[in-house]
Amino acid sequence: MTPPEEEGLPPVDAPRTRAPFVVVKCKDCSKEHVVFSRPATAVNCSICGAPLAKPAGGRGEFLGEVVRTVA
Numbered sequence: 016m017t018p019p020e021e022e023g024l025p026p027v028d029a030p031r032t033r034a035p036f037v038v039v040k041c042k043d044c045s046k047e048h049v050v051f052s053r054p055a056t057a058v059n060c061s062i063c064g065a066p067l068a069k070p071a072g073g074r075g076e077f078l079g080e081v082v083r084t085v086a
């Protein structure tokens with residue numbers, strides 16, 4: 016009887032964030048926005064319309080400066 020292969024185990028060191036929201040500062044007008052960390056659609060600045068985040072198959076890709084996370 017052979018031991019089970021380990022390749023089926025989930026990665027334990029995968030980077031994860033516990034914060035559901037991040038604060039993204041618009042690079043054009045410096046307005047800070049609270050954005051869902053896993054956006055389903057693109058998020059634009061409410062002031063100037065610059066792109067702030069876009070969906071990237073899970074955690075979003077942030078186009079502005081991520082200032083901090085919000086739990």
Ligand SMILES: [Zn+2]
Pocket residue numbers: 041042043044045046060061062063064065
């Ligand atoms: Zn802006």
